[in-house]
Amino acid sequence: MKTKILxxxxxxxxxxxxxxxxxxDLKHEVKDYSKVATGKRVFDGDPEPVWPGSKNDDTLxxxxxxxxxxxxDVEIWINxxxxxxxxxxxxxxxxxxxxxYLNWEKTGISSKPIVYTKLVLPAxxxxxxxxxxxxxxxxMHYLDQMIEHGNDRTKKxxxxxxxxxxxxxxxxxxxxxxxxxxxxxxxxxxAKWQMQFCNxxxxxxxxxxxxxxxxxx
Numbered sequence: 001m002k003t004k005i006l007x008x009x010x011x012x013x014x015x016x017x018x019x020x021x022x023x024x025d026l027k028h029e030v031k032d033y034s035k036v037a038t039g040k041r042v043f044d045g046d047p048e049p050v051w052p053g054s055k056n057d058d059t060l061x062x063x064x065x066x067x068x069x070x071x072x073d074v075e076i077w078i079n080x081x082x083x084x085x086x087x088x089x090x091x092x093x094x095x096x097x098x099x100x101y102l103n104w105e106k107t108g109i110s111s112k113p114i115v116y117t118k119l120v121l122p123a124x125x126x127x128x129x130x131x132x133x134x135x136x137x138x139x140m141h142y143l144d145q146m147i148e149h150g151n152d153r154t155k156k157x158x159x160x161x162x163x164x165x166x167x168x169x170x171x172x173x174x175x176x177x178x179x180x181x182x183x184x185x186x187x188x189x190x191a192k193w194q195m196q197f198c199n200x201x202x203x204x205x206x207x208x209x210x211x212x213x214x215x216x217x
Contacts, residue, residue, distance in 0.1 A: 037076040044085050051076060057149045060102060069096045074146050086130040089200045094123040095143050102147065102157070113172040121176050122197035128182075129194035130208055187212055 037051040049072040052063035062071035074095050082088045097119035100107050104115040127136050141154070148154045182190035191212035195202055202208070 031077075033073075033076050033080055036080065041079070043079045044088060048076060048079055060148070061099065062147075069099070071095070071099065071147060074143060077146065078143075082131075082133070084132045086198075086202055086204075087132045090123075090127045090129075090131045090198060091139065091143065093199055094120075094127050094140055095147065097123040098140075098144055099147055111168060111172075113169045116169075117172040117176045121173075122199075125182075125194045126198040129191060129212075130198060130202055 032051070034051040034053070037048055039048065039050040041048040046068070047066065049065040052065070052072045056062045056071070056073050062073060064070060065072055066075075068075070070092055075092065078088050078091045078095070082091060097115075101112065101115050101120050104112045107115055109115050109118065124140070127140060131139075133139055145151050145154045148157060180193050182193055185193060188209050191209045195205065195208060
């Protein structure tokens with residue numbers, strides 16, 4: 001029962017967007033970054049693609065001109081809106097995991113719950129550890145909306161995930177729980193535990209240990 005409650009909490013909590021939050025329900029009204037994303041900028045050693053334009057939403061995967069597993073509009077949005085390297089890389093890790101979760105049949109991983117616990121939950125922990133943004137759960141919700149082309153589709157997918165929770169979900173989430181619980185750890189140890197899930201080299205690690213973001217939020 002506790003495992004099922006955890007699943008429901010993780011899947012649903014990211015959907016409740018306060019009306020005051022600056023990333024309100026998207027309805028896919030993403031700003032046009034065509035004037036800045038001209039293919040000439042480089043972020044964190046990674047050349048940025050050109051703004052993809054209106055054809056980007058023809059498919060769920062969108063346009064990924066640089067073939068890095070991340071929709072170009074999402075990549076550009078993160079580059080433009082997030083001003084810190086670790087924050088950008090953490091959100092990119094989450095966005096890639098979210099897209100792989102939606103397209104799990106194409107990942108070569110045997111089930112959707114495994115994709116969730118192997119990719120999405122670790123990315124979630126990374127964001128909580130190093131993303132310099134106190135509203136990071138809501139930013140992740142906004143990214144989900146961008147990837148899924150609108151809030152209504154996002155809410156439906158989250159609802160379907162909860163309805164379809166089953167023994168495999170319970171088993172997979174239980175495995176992740178067994179790795180550790182940051183709420184039960186000493187604060188600095190919890191920060192170290194969360195940072196292990198980042199798939200990139202974290203700059204200034206000690207900063208996140210000395211002043212853990214996770215417990216400020």
